[in-house]
């Protein structure tokens with residue numbers, strides 16, 4: 171059994187004549203620790219696929235299972251719990267809550283999990299430090315840069331130490347240099363064992379992934395995997411290139 | 421980071437919205453509080469006046485009529501003589517269990533007397549008790565002595581007499597010691613003398629025609645006192661004067677019903693303001709709610725956040741509304757009572773009720789917006805932005 175199982179997935183929007191199959195029969199599996207980039211032209215159904223995998227968008231047909239859990243057979247509340255415990259989300263638009271500080275944003279997923287306040291506080295601070303934002307903890311999202319927002323969003327996505335990170339164009343609104351910083355963070359996370367599925371338009375970003383899925387018209391057009399670590403970009407800092415990176419967030 | 425903290429942070433950020441929400445409820449709660457405490461203050465004021473002034477128990481002779489019936493067949497009543505009350509028996513009233521609540525006992529001996537070719541009503545009263553029993557009396561002159569008489573305003577006019585003049589009542593010469601200012605009651609037509617003088621003139625020594633009793637107490641057991649007096653004066657008919665009280669209470673009750681109706685409407689409008697504002701709030705926060713849901717908040721968590729915000733604002737509105745309502749009552753009662761001070765009570769249970777009312781109303785009005793928020797599809801919520 172694979173970690174992620176996507177089988178004959180169909181997601182249709184609308185009904186009858188106006189029906190659009192954004193995802194039209196996609197099947198693949200992902201093993202634990204993989205770093206997968208999802209590529210394809212605009213409107214191909216990448217975001218739709220990701221939202222289905224994010225347990226937020228019930229498919230019209232097909233099966234989606236993570237760690238043996240048939241996600242869409244869960245009751246709505248368990249679906250929420252699944253998102254909290256299994257998934258980390260990084261959205262293109264950051265989606266930080268603007269009236270909460272950076273630290274409070276990072277603590278959001280912990281707000282509804284059990285545990286002592288101090289422990290949650292410590293975990294959020296640790297996650298912030300991990301993305302290099304320890305000094306911006308008490309700023310509001312409006313007071314930090316785009317790259318910092320993306321890093322805050324990553325810190326929030328990983329604060330619960332989810333086994334699967336889903337990212338939809340995490341560098342889409344960043345310049346190439348800040349985008350690279352963010353990609354390095356994601357790569358580092360992957361090296362520490364987190365399975366990553368990332369939608370991207372940029373082939374540079376896709377280069378960080380060891381496997382690339384090409385989606386076209388809601389179908390899987392290609393599925394290619396690199397051999398070993400050879401494709402990791404050369405400008406990756408030495409410390410990060412070493413497997414595991416010697417760092418841990420938990 | 422807790423749900424409560426999120427709720428409070430959001431309120432703090434949207435101060436104008438929260439303020440508007442607050443205002444809607446404050447107006448409603450203030451109105452309800454004002455109306456409620458106003459009616460309460462006025463009721464207490466009336467009760468207070470009733471206790472303080474005038475008789476509220478009347479003792480009359482019993483005109484006995486024994487009903488004779490057998491097997492449902494009435495054989496008619498047999499009337500007996502009216503047995504007048506003896507003055508000496510009245511001391512027994514001072515010995516009833518609730519004697520401490522008796523403020524004044526005023527015996528009255530009544531009779532018709534010829535004066536200057538007219539027939540007028542003469543009342544012998546205890547002028548010492550009159551101060552309590554007839555607080556509306558204002559007289560020009562003095563209370564009469566043994567050979568004096570106090571004239572009602574109308575009687576004085578009819579007889580064309582003034583203070584210091586003399587008149588003959590049933591052959592007895594009396595000096596007018598004073599004249600009552602018009603009271604608008606039957607008192608205006610009467611001649612008043614001391615009890616003993618009237619008893620002599622009317623030839624009813626030691627007899628009284630009726631007794632007025634003023635009971636003095638808050639929530640006085642008037643009925644109980646009536647029973648006790650009836651026990652010590654078995655030959656008399658004792659009753660509570662309730663018409664006046666009832667009349668006034670009826671007016672007040674009508675005022676109360678109207679006011680409660682108005683405050684219910686105002687509260688409804690307040691609830692509507694909450695509903696609309698909260699609904700707008702939820703729509704505005706679509707993205708944020710989508711984020712919460714995507715991060716693993718359950719629908720019930722979102723519901724809780726919205727309801728906590730509503731509860732916090734409502735509780736505050738309850739406190740402010742209560743304070744504003746009490747303030748308005750002080751002001752309104754002073755206007756309505758024509759300047760004389762009326763106590764407006766500030767009771768913690770009333771404040772608690774106001775807060776509870778605000779919270780219940782706020783929560784009920786926020787239920788629909790909260791459910792709407794909880795049902796938001798996170799995928800849609802995040803997509804639209």
Ligand SMILES: Nc1ncnc2c1ncn2[C@@H]1O[C@H](COP(=O)(O)OP(=O)(O)OP(=O)(O)O)[C@@H](O)[C@H]1O
Nearest residue numbers: 183184190191192211212213214215216217218219
């Ligand atoms: N909620 C929806 N209702 C109706 N149609 C939708 C909905 N979401 C997506 N679609 C349609 O489904 C198709 C795939 O959309 P999707 O957002 O998945 O594309 P994408 O590959 O992410 O594109 P992009 O690269 O531009 O982000 C598009 O034609 C889109 O218009």
Ligand SMILES: [Mg+2]
Nearest residue numbers: 216217218338
């Ligand atoms: Mg997309």
